[in-house]
Amino acid sequence: MGRMLLGVIADDMTGATDVALMLNRAGMRTVQVIGAPSANATLPEADAVVVALKSRTNPVSEAVAQSLAACEALLAAGARQILFKYCSTFDSTPHGNIGPVADALMRRLGAESVIICPAFPANGRSIYQGYLFVGSVPLHESSMKDHPLTPMRDSNLMRLMAAQTETPVGHIGYATVLAGAGAVKNRLVELAGQGVRYVVTDALTNDDLMVLGAAVDGAVLLTGGSGIAMGLPQNFRKAGLLPDRDIAAHLEAPEGRAGIISGSCSTATRGQIKAALEAGYPALKVDPLALATGEQTARILADWALAQPADRPFLVYSSDDPAEVAAIQGQLGRDKAGEIVEQAFAETARLLAKGGVTRLLVAGGETSGAVVQGLGIQTLEIGPEIDPGVPWTRVVGSPAMAVALKSGNFGAPDFFLKAWSLLR
Ligand code: ADP
DSSP: OOOOOEEEEESSHHHHHHHHHHHHHTTOOEEEEESOOOTTOOOOOOSEEEEEOOOSSSOHHHHHHHHHHHHHHHHHTTOSEEEEEOOTTOOOBTTBSHHHHHHHHHHHHTOSOEEEEOOBGGGTEEEETTEEEETTEEGGGSGGGGOSSSOOOOOBHHHHHHTTOSSOEEEEOHHHHHHOHHHHHHHHHHHHHTTOOEEEEOBOSHHHHHHHHHHTTTOSEEEEOGGGGGGSHHHHHHTTOSOOOOOOSSBOOOSSEEEEEEOOOSHHHHHHHHHHHHTTOOEEEOOHHHHHHTSSOHHHHHHHHHTSOTTSOEEEEOOOOHHHHHHHHHHHOHHHHHHHHHHHHHHHHHHHHHTTEEEEEEEOHHHHHHHHHHHTOOEEEEEEEEETTEEEEEESSSSOOEEEEEOTTOSOTTHHHHGGGGBO
16 A cells, blocks of 8 residues: 555646646645556555546546546555546536546545535635636636637536536535534535535635635545645644645756757747747757758757757747748648647657756647657656746656646746756
């Protein structure tokens, strides 16, 4: 039996990083596993393990199978409690996948009572009378109403959940939450006695999340956004299972060269590239058309990077403004353009790791996915946060490397400049 305490199953990669950061900040040593680990995989030692799935919009049966596989691996590694983490805007369709995945986990774990709490007050997500708010408007009036994959046209979490499951869904209102963890716990037991096993819980503030966290002490399963993770470490600490840990301000990174790969064309990234160019980082712009003809190759990109002076980070980027991107997509086709660049960067990252690069920043969600795959990375230990939502991480296993995966519009303009000072 491992000494892991909390297992988290996250339905997308960015969400997995969010919840990992939340746990890390609360003093739990946390690692993130990318994709459902195989049944006989050995999970690394940590207080919390977050499995990052990509199951939010998959067919229901796939999402269920992946989530159950993740659950088995977490249980085998000693998890005492499982958190099913979804988006704080409850991103789902009327078919799922939140309901079916929660049902499957509930059955597997024999859970009597499971809370549903996507509240994340720090990001403006609050729940009152079971209605989910985004800032000052109900969910169905927020921009989520027009989301291309999971348009949210209702804000009532009881109704949203009831559309996805046969199990009755109840509610615990704000007065009970204000009355404290004991009151919430009693009400959960009462509802479970009536066969109501899913319970939406109101929450407006971080204090409420701490109350709810305490109320689910000992529950085998709970569900929610990153926010609900905030109140879980206190239970383990109180039980003497979690030592007081200082959150490391720095990440111990292997000695070696530093560099940046960017395939993100988002506004924030383009600003960050501008700042890096102005700061005099040696930079090579990648042209997707040249990649397509073979005039540029991963080998050429990597050789260029490794030939730069090692005293400052290099930058290899394909990032461009929307007009240029559209022109290139017009010539290569939209999917093909992305694919060519992603593959080139995946291979470049592999060559860079071989060539002694041990500190790597990657910009772009899809680009990060490709690089992670190219490097064969399965597990990342979470380190300090560079900017909200983007931590440095250390690869568990090989290659020995610190990586930071920054998607789209994350990070301040000086992201590429300031990140390095958090490494030792
Ligand atoms: P973000 O997180 O900013 O959306 P992604 O990496 O997820 O970044 O997506 C960017 C996509 O654009 C990737 O598929 C990448 O390969 C592709 N891409 C990068 N540079 C260019 C370019 N100059 N022209 C066309 N497509 C590009």
